[in-house]
Amino acid sequence: MKNSGITSSAKSALHLAALLGVSTLAMGAEAHAQGTVQAQALATTSSDTVTVQADRLDREGPKYVAPLLDTPQTITVVPREVIEQQNLLNLRDVLQTLPGITFGAGEGGGGYGDSINLRGFSASNDVTIDGVRDSAQYNRSDPFNLDQISLSNGASSVYNGAGSIAGNINLVSKAPTGAGRSAFSVGAGTDAYGRLTLDTDQEVVNGVALRINVMMHQNDVPQRDVEQFQRFGFAPSVKFGLDGDTQFTLSYFHQSEENTPQYGVPYALNAFSSGPLVGYDRSGYYGYENLDTQEIEVDYVTGVLEHTFSDTLKVRNLTRAQTVSQYTIT
Numbered sequence: 125m126k127n128s129g130i131t132s133s134a135k136s137a138l139h140l141a142a143l144l145g146v147s148t149l150a151m152g153a154e155a156h157a158q159g160t161v162q163a164q165a166l167a168t169t170s171s172d173t174v175t176v177q178a179d180r181l182d183r184e185g186p187k188y189v190a191p192l193l194d195t196p197q198t199i200t201v202v203p204r205e206v207i208e209q210q211n212l213l214n215l216r217d218v219l220q221t222l223p224g225i226t227f228g229a230g231e232g233g234g235g236y237g238d239s240i241n242l243r244g245f246s247a248s249n250d251v252t253i254d255g256v257r258d259s260a261q262y263n264r265s266d267p268f269n270l271d272q273i274s275l276s277n278g279a280s281s282v283y284n285g286a287g288s289i290a291g292n293i294n295l296v297s298k299a300p301t302g303a304g305r306s307a308f309s310v311g312a313g314t315d316a317y318g319r320l321t322l323d324t325d326q327e328v329v330n331g332v333a334l335r336i337n338v339m340m341h342q343n344d345v346p347q348r349d350v351e352q353f354q355r356f357g358f359a360p361s362v363k364f365g366l367d368g369d370t371q372f373t374l375s376y377f378h379q380s381e382e383n384t385p386q387y388g389v390p391y392a393l394n395a396f397s398s399g400p401l402v403g404y405d406r407s408g409y410y411g412y413e414n415l416d417t418q419e420i421e422v423d424y425v426t427g428v429l430e431h432t433f434s435d436t437l438k439v440r441n442l443t444r445a446q447t448v449s450q451y452t453i454t
Contacts, residue, residue: 186255186440187255187283187284188283197276197277197278197280197283198276198277198278199274199275199276199277200222200223200274200275200277201272201273201274201275202218202221202222202272202273202274202275203271203272204270204271204272204298207267207270207273212267213266213267213319213341214265214266214267215238215264215265215266215267215273215295216238218267218273219240219273219275219293222275223277224242224243224275224277224290224291225240225241225242225247225275226241227239227240227241228240228241238251238261238262238263238264240293242275242277242290242291242293243277243290243291244290245289245290247290247291247293248261250284250289250290250291250292250293251264251292251293251294251295252284252292252293252294252295253294253295253297254294254295254296254297254426254428254442255284255294255442256442256444257284257285258295258446260446260448261450262420262422262448262450263381263420264295265355265379265381265420266339266341266355266357266379268321268323268337268338268339268357268359269297269298269337269339269357269359269377270295270296270297270298271296271297271298271299272296273293273294273295273296274293274294274296275291275292275293275294276291276292276293276294277290277291278290278291279291280292297359297361297375297377297426298323298325298335298337298359298361299335299361299363299373299375300325300333300334300335300361300362300363300366300373301325301333301335301363302325302326302327302333302363302366303325304325304326304327305324305325306322306323306324306325306326307321307322307323307324308321308322308323309321314346315343315344315345315346316342316343316344316352317342317343317344318340318341318342318343319339319340319341319342320338320339320340320341321337321338321339321340322336322337322338322339323335323336323337324336327366331364331365331366331367331368332362332363332364332366333362333363333366334360334361334362334363335360335361335362335363336359336360336361337357337358337359337360338357338358338359339355339356339357339358339379340355340356340357341353341354341355341356342354342355345386347406347407348386348407348409349407349408349409350384350409350413351383351384351385351386351387351409352383352384353381353383353384354381354382354383355379355380355381355382355383356379356380356381357377357378357379357380358376358377358378358379359375359376359377359378360375360376361373361374361375361376362374362375369431369432369433370429370430370431370432371428371429371430371431372427372428372429372430373426373427373428374425374426374427375425375426375427375428376423376424376425376426377422377423377424377425377426378422378423379420379421379422380419380420380421380422381418381419381420382417382418382419383417383418383419383420384413384416384417384418385411385416385417385418385452385454387409387410387411387454388410389401389404389405389406389408389410390404390410411454412453415453416453416454417451417452417453418450418451418452418453418454419450419451419452420448420449420450420451421447421448421449421450422446422447422448423446423447424444424445424446424447425444425445425446426442426443426444427442427443427444428440428441428442428443429441
């Protein structure tokens with residue numbers, strides 16, 4: 125005879141499942157109620173608000189006609205405020221904070237000037253000053269006259285000319301604005317560190333602004349006896365037609381350096397061992413102290429003429445004459 129009923133074991137299992145289901149629903153309702161109460165309590169007791177305000181950087185430079193948000197390029201901008209707040213004292217310090225950049229260490233005899241690699245490619249021809257290529261091989265060592273540094277990752281020949289395979293590094297110079305502000309800084313520290321900077325931006329007469337930047341810097345190398353670095357910079361600029369449709373800016377830049385090149389320590393690399401030679405002196409100088417030198421002189425004059433026809437049409441011409449000399453014995 126076929127039994128169509130439910131056995132006692134099955135009944136017990138169904139009863140247990142029902143109890144578990146009711147228990148789970150109760151726990152879920154309790155957790156939901158607790159979460160609602162906590163959220164309500166947080167909403168009623170928390171009255172502090174945080175408001176963030178910032179000025180949007182609409183343009184990277186005169187060659188970019190669209191806002192950065194609408195520009196099909198990966199662009200990273202380091203403004204002057206960040207450079208000053210982080211106390212970045214040379215171009216290498218600034219570029220170390222940006223992605224995709226590495227530095228050479230004199231491989232292949234290229235130990236002179238900036239040795240910047242951008243996304244694996246040499247960036248020697250991908251450095252521009254105010255949008256104009258600066259391909260000279262020298263140390264662009266001090267940002268005292270820079271308003272910002274921008275890095276464009278990816279091919280950018282449309283904006284920066286042939287050869288910009290990996291991207292472009294653009295150095296934007298400070299320009300007169302007639303803001304009526306002056307900034308003076310003095311720094312001192314260990315290892316003969318000393319630094320003085322002056323930045324003044326004034327409207328001298330109606331429609332004419334003058335800006336002057338001055339820098340003096342020196343430092344030794346920590347735990348080294350001989351190496352030292354000294355540099356001086358002077359950069360005046362004047363702008364005519366400050367509030368008019370036609371503007372002309374004339375600027376001059378000078379920077380001189382006198383350095384004792386920094387050497388490392390004797391190093392052995394072979395199949396059996398690698399590392400500094402036994403008995404080396406960490407503070408010793410392994411060159412010719414009375415002969416080794418690095419002297420750099422950079423001078424250039426820039427004239428920028430702009431005329432604005434409308435909100436969508438502007439004509440701009442930049443003319444620059446530049447000389448760079450570097451005398452190095454190592």
